[in-house]
Amino acid sequence: MRCDVVSVGTELLLGQIVDTNTVFIGEQLAAHGIASRLQVKVGDNVERIEAVFRQLLVDADALIVCGGLGPTHDDVTREAIAAVMGVELKLDEAIADVIRDLFAQLRRPMADNNMRQAMVPVGAEVIPQRRGTAPGLICPFQLDGDARVIYAIPGVPDEMEEMLERAVLPDLLARAGEPSVIASRVLKVWGESESGLNARLDDVIARLDDDGDVTLAFLARGWNGLEIRLTTSADSAFAAHERLRPWEEEIRAILGGVVFGADGDSMESVVLDALRRRGWTLGLAESLTAGLVAARLAGVPGASDVLRGGLVTYASDVKFELLGVTPGPVISEEAALEMAEGACRVFGADVGLALTGVAGPDRQDDVPVGTVCLAVVGHGAERATTLRLRQSASREQIRQLSVINALDLVRRFLR
Amino acid sequence: MRCDVVSVGTELLLGQIVDTNTVFIGEQLAAHGIASRLQVKVGDNVERIEAVFRQLLVDADALIVCGGLGPTHDDVTREAIAAVMGVELKLDEAIADVIRDLFAQLRRPMADNNMRQAMVPVGAEVIPQRRGTAPGLICPFQLDGDARVIYAIPGVPDEMEEMLERAVLPDLLARAGEPSVIASRVLKVWGESESGLNARLDDVIARLDDDGDVTLAFLARGWNGLEIRLTTSADSAFAAHERLRPWEEEIRAILGGVVFGADGDSMESVVLDALRRRGWTLGLAESLTAGLVAARLAGVPGASDVLRGGLVTYASDVKFELLGVTPGPVISEEAALEMAEGACRVFGADVGLALTGVAGPDRQDDVPVGTVCLAVVGHGAERATTLRLRQSASREQIRQLSVINALDLVRRFLR
Numbered sequence: 001m002r003c004d005v006v007s008v009g010t011e012l013l014l015g016q017i018v019d020t021n022t023v024f025i026g027e028q029l030a031a032h033g034i035a036s037r038l039q040v041k042v043g044d045n046v047e048r049i050e051a052v053f054r055q056l057l058v059d060a061d062a063l064i065v066c067g068g069l070g071p072t073h074d075d076v077t078r079e080a081i082a083a084v085m086g087v088e089l090k091l092d093e094a095i096a097d098v099i100r101d102l103f104a105q106l107r108r109p110m111a112d113n114n115m116r117q118a119m120v121p122v123g124a125e126v127i128p129q130r131r132g133t134a135p136g137l138i139c140p141f142q143l144d145g146d147a148r149v150i151y152a153i154p155g156v157p158d159e160m161e162e163m164l165e166r167a168v169l170p171d172l173l174a175r176a177g178e179p180s181v182i183a184s185r186v187l188k189v190w191g192e193s194e195s196g197l198n199a200r201l202d203d204v205i206a207r208l209d210d211d212g213d214v215t216l217a218f219l220a221r222g223w224n225g226l227e228i229r230l231t232t233s234a235d236s237a238f239a240a241h242e243r244l245r246p247w248e249e250e251i252r253a254i255l256g257g258v259v260f261g262a263d264g265d266s267m268e269s270v271v272l273d274a275l276r277r278r279g280w281t282l283g284l285a286e287s288l289t290a291g292l293v294a295a296r297l298a299g300v301p302g303a304s305d306v307l308r309g310g311l312v313t314y315a316s317d318v319k320f321e322l323l324g325v326t327p328g329p330v331i332s333e334e335a336a337l338e339m340a341e342g343a344c345r346v347f348g349a350d351v352g353l354a355l356t357g358v359a360g361p362d363r364q365d366d367v368p369v370g371t372v373c374l375a376v377v378g379h380g381a382e383r384a385t386t387l388r389l390r391q392s393a394s395r396e397q398i399r400q401l402s403v404i405n406a407l408d409l410v411r412r413f414l415r
Numbered sequence: 416m417r418c419d420v421v422s423v424g425t426e427l428l429l430g431q432i433v434d435t436n437t438v439f440i441g442e443q444l445a446a447h448g449i450a451s452r453l454q455v456k457v458g459d460n461v462e463r464i465e466a467v468f469r470q471l472l473v474d475a476d477a478l479i480v481c482g483g484l485g486p487t488h489d490d491v492t493r494e495a496i497a498a499v500m501g502v503e504l505k506l507d508e509a510i511a512d513v514i515r516d517l518f519a520q521l522r523r524p525m526a527d528n529n530m531r532q533a534m535v536p537v538g539a540e541v542i543p544q545r546r547g548t549a550p551g552l553i554c555p556f557q558l559d560g561d562a563r564v565i566y567a568i569p570g571v572p573d574e575m576e577e578m579l580e581r582a583v584l585p586d587l588l589a590r591a592g593e594p595s596v597i598a599s600r601v602l603k604v605w606g607e608s609e610s611g612l613n614a615r616l617d618d619v620i621a622r623l624d625d626d627g628d629v630t631l632a633f634l635a636r637g638w639n640g641l642e643i644r645l646t647t648s649a650d651s652a653f654a655a656h657e658r659l660r661p662w663e664e665e666i667r668a669i670l671g672g673v674v675f676g677a678d679g680d681s682m683e684s685v686v687l688d689a690l691r692r693r694g695w696t697l698g699l700a701e702s703l704t705a706g707l708v709a710a711r712l713a714g715v716p717g718a719s720d721v722l723r724g725g726l727v728t729y730a731s732d733v734k735f736e737l738l739g740v741t742p743g744p745v746i747s748e749e750a751a752l753e754m755a756e757g758a759c760r761v762f763g764a765d766v767g768l769a770l771t772g773v774a775g776p777d778r779q780d781d782v783p784v785g786t787v788c789l790a791v792v793g794h795g796a797e798r799a800t801t802l803r804l805r806q807s808a809s810r811e812q813i814r815q816l817s818v819i820n821a822l823d824l825v826r827r828f829l830r
Contacts, residue, residue: 013451015442016634020433022456027430036428037463041437041454048452055470219431284727290713291706294727298705301776301810303729309737310727312699312709318724318762347733361716395716 001176002035004060006052008068008077009155010043021066021160028164031215031231032173032182044068049080057084057148062172064164067155069134071114078137081150082121085141089119092126095135127153127167136163138171149175179233183240185248188261190225190408194218197226200254204247214247223400224266260411267407268296268303274414275306275351280379282410283349284310285323285339287330287356288372292403308347313339319356322346329365331356333386336375340384344377351413352377355406357389359398372402376413385413416591417450419475421467423483423492424570425458436481436575443584446599446632446646449591459483464495472499472563477587479579482570484549486529493552496565497536500556504534507541510550542568542582551578553586564590594648598655600663603676605640605823609633612641615669619662629662638815639681675826682822683711683718689829690721690766695794697825698764699725700738700754702745702771703787707818723762728754734771737761744780746771748801751790755799759792766828767792770821772804774813787817791828800828 005022012019022039029036037060042052049068056063068077082089095118103110117134120126127136137152151168153160169182189197197218198205208216219227230247234240252259261270275282284294284307294310297303311322319325323342325335339354357372358364370391377384387409391398420437427434437454444451452475457467464483471478483492497504510533518525532549535541542551552567566583568575584597604612612633613620623631634642645662649655667674676685690697699709699722709725712718726737734740738757740750754769772787773779785806792799802824806813 013441013454014445015438015440018433018435018438023430023433025430026428030429037458037460038467039428039456043452045452052453286706288713289710290722291701291709291725291727294706294729295704295710295814298703298727298729299811299814307705308730309733310706310729312706312713312725312727314709314713314719314722314724315762322724322761346737347730396714399710399714 001062001172002037002060003029003062003064003172004036004056005029005039006049006056006063006065007039007041007155008044008049008065009041010045010074012041012067013043021155021157024157024161025064025066025164027217027219028169031184031217031229032169032178032233033215034172034176044074044076046076046079046083049076050083053080053084053150057143061146061148062175063148063150064168065150065152066160069117069136069152069154071111071116073113075116077152078116078119078121081124081137081139081152084143084150085121085123085139087122087141089121091115092118092120092135095120095126098129098135127163129159130162130166134159136167138167140175147175173233179235181235181237181240182231182233183237183244184229184231185241185244186263187228187230187248187251187255187259188225188265188267189228189255189258190260190267190404191258192226192255194220194226197228197255201228201251204250204254208247213243216247223404225260225404257412257415260408266300267404267411269300271407271410271414272297272300272303272306274411278350278414280306280350281308281347282306283308283343283347283352285319285343285352285354286310286312287314287319287339287354288359289355289399289402289406290314292399293353293355293406296403296407308349311343311346329367331358331365331367331371331373333373333375333388336373337377337384337386340375340377350379351410353406353410355402357398357402359395359402361395370398372398372405374402374406374409376410378413383413385409416477416587417452417475418444418477418479418587419451419471420444420454421464421471421478421480422454422456422570423459423464423480424456425460425489427456427482428458436570436572439572439576440479440481440579442632442634443579446630446644447584447588447593447597447648448630449587459489459491461491461494461498464491465498468495468499468565472558476561476563477590478563478565479583480565480567481575484532484551484567484569486526486531488528490531492567493531493534493536496539496552496554496567499558499565500536500538500554502537502556505537506530507533507535507550510535510541513544513550542578544574545577545581549574551582553582555590562590588648594650596650596652596655597646597648598652598659599644599646600656600659601678602643602645602663602666602670602674603640603680603682604643604670604673605675605682605819606673607641607670609635609641612643612670616643616666619665619669623662628658631662638819640675640819672827672830675823681715682819682826684715686822686825686829687712687715687718687721689826693765693829695721695765696723696762697721698723698758698762698767700734700758700767700769701725701727702729702734702754702769703774704770704814704817704821705729707814708768708770708821711818711822723764726758726761744782746773746780746782746786746788748788748790748803751788752792752799752801755790755792765794766825768821768825770817772813772817774817775810785813787813787820789817789821789824791825793828798828800824 344352360369759767775784
């Protein structure tokens with residue numbers, strides 16, 4: 001089974017929008033073992049879209065098409081599909097009713113062109129819309145004697161992702177002769193490289209390959225660490241999850257503490273949860289990261305019950321005056337420790353986290369660029385931990401690496 | 416002239432990398448009036464790449480191909496181009512010398528496969544490398560009696576962008592019969608929507624269209640505002656810039672204060688420069704943005720001579736105790752003003768900036784989500800300005816909009 005992908009929209013060709021839809025779709029197809037050989041961006045031109053469909057369908061069994069399903073005259077994906085199928089478009093009364101209801105609810109007059117969204121190629125199956133007004137389409141047909149299928153889904157990422165998972169992938173797997181309930185489990189990792197994970201999971205990966213039922217993929221998520229994604233399909237959700245569970249347990253046992261979470265977890269949500277469970281609050285003192293740690297924690301809704309506040313001490317004398325750091329060089333584990341204690345004191349927090357270092361471009365206090373000192377002080381200062389890092393990277397990378405390493409230090413401190 | 420774009424790399428199809436190269440190239444082609452009809456992602460497979468080239472070159476006069484120029488066995492762009500051209504690859508001694516020198520400088524042994532990068536299709540012109548080891552290629556040839564050209568450039572974004580601007584676009588414009596020195600001027604805007612700019616520049620845009628020598632494009636840059644890009648080509652850089660200048664002046668006169676900078680400026684660099692010129696320092700007090708303003712300013716190298724520090728006062732009582740805010744509701748212009756004064760005092764800064772508001776998901780102090788109060792206090796508190804915003808957006812959007820609005824308030828305060 002080969003499934004290629006087409007993104008429709010002149011704005012994509014003009015570079016006005018980044019096409020992240022095919023990234024998501026490509027990932028999902030790979031996770032389910034379906035080959036995708038070509039992914040094409042094409043403008044809102046019905047002849048050109050039709051030509052792309054025909055070219056790709058010479059070798060591809062299926063196409064997923066994103067975008068061009070809106071109500072305006074330049075949304076022509078429906079017309080191009082009907083042309084390749086060699087059928088007419090007809091009004092689907094059920095979709096028409098949904099669209100009329102939506103406008104009635106919004107108390108807005110409905111322009112006639114909205115009914116374009118209810119036009120469906122004869123022989124297509126409708127994927128009902130849950131968000132937005134654009135329904136999706138499953139369009140199976142014969143092309144020169146071969147079975148082909150085109151899936152049309154909206155270009156809006158939220159709507160696209162939801163429809164892909166709910167309707168497109170199950171249908172595609174069924175046509176490929178695969179069981180159609182899909183389940184994934186994602187483990188989040190920090191503190192190990194992709195090649196390091198590969199080496200440590202060598203034996204597991206070999207057995208997964210032999211087994212063939214569960215796929216494993218590594219996905220780099222930048223400042224959110226690495227993901228290990230286990231995916232399988234089965235006849236029921238229960239059976240799929242049961243198939244994933246022993247593999248997850250084995251991987252966790254091998255990797256130990258570098259696995260910081262699963263599925264929807266982030267490093268910041270894990271740190272906040274660990275503090276919240278103990279009823280502890282957090283105070284921050286940041287130098288080179290200048291607020292990035294605070295901002296990342298505060299990005300989690302509900303962070304305010306844990307995060308008391310933070311001090312961005314960009315100038316050295318601010319560290320001395322406000323945090324009580326001993327005057328002198330400020331890039332050391334000792335200075336970081338004093339900063340963390342100062343953060344506890346200033347904010348009346350149970351745990352203090354501090355970061356000091358040199359992001360560059362120039363050395364500071366004769367300390368080379370990329371040197372970062374981290375400290376965590378716990379609950380009354382009877383416990384503390386520090387870490388000195390040397391990172392060879394750009395200014396922005398040094399700052400972002402410091403953030404996630406600091407959060408990870410808190411996580412490990414709390415275990 | 417039609418120029419399509421091909422991105423080569425199996426990792427692109429698997430969704431492991433987002434293809435931002437074609438976004439940049441699409442933007443540049445549009446800015447120079449060159450049509451781009453199809454943009455294709457294809458894996459590291461020489462037959463498939465060749466097939467894509469042949470299909471696109473039926474209608475496209477030119478192709479820009481990114482990636483697949485590295486030294487490993489799966490870098491096969493060179494082979495695919497030679498196949499379409501119907502020529503052999505031969506070793507280019509000049510490139511070979513550059514690669515040997517590079518390894519000698521690094522004192523690293525050179526694996527034989529690095530010489531793959533010195534292989535060039537017969538009849539191709541080399542674009543010398545300035546970064547990285549991969550040179551680019553300009554490959555003109557006849558295909559079924561028509562003149563065609565393929566440009567091959569590296570997939571690494573920095574190298575790609577540099578080579579596109581230095582060599583590919585000038586060559587492409589020359590082949591299209593356009594003058595070959597290109598110049599752009601980018602104006603940065605905050606505080607006006609794209610449709611608002613369109614309306615205000617209606618007359619200018621109409622005259623630019625009539626004139627035909629200078630193109631104007633709007634580019635949305637998210638939390639960095641909007642860009643207005645003027646582009647032209649001429650026989651010399653001087654002539655090109657002279658052609659852009661009166662249009663820039665006219666646009667600035669129409670738009671006034673919403674234009675905050677040009678070319679490499681960012682809102683944060685403009686604010687830092689304006690403070691630095693006066694010899695003033697800045698202190699911050701952030702609530703809902705929790706360090707985002709500080710982090711954004713500190714992202715500019717050399718910010719430390721202006722930015723003294725910042726307080727992230729996430730808990731209300733921290734605002735009262737550390738900043739001297741009058742106990743009571745904390746989301747008001749009065750509270751923001753007291754926070755800004757507190758920031759000046761705590762950090763010994765000349766100018767204080769404060770942000771307080773509700774990012775959601777829940778109301779706070781009975782104030783609705785999206786309400787944000789900003790204050791700037793100047794140099795001894797004899798001058799101050801406040802702003803109350805109501806933003807209907809997601810939590811993250813509210814935070815980011817608050818950051819740029821706050822920086823813009825400082826900019827306007829300093830004018």
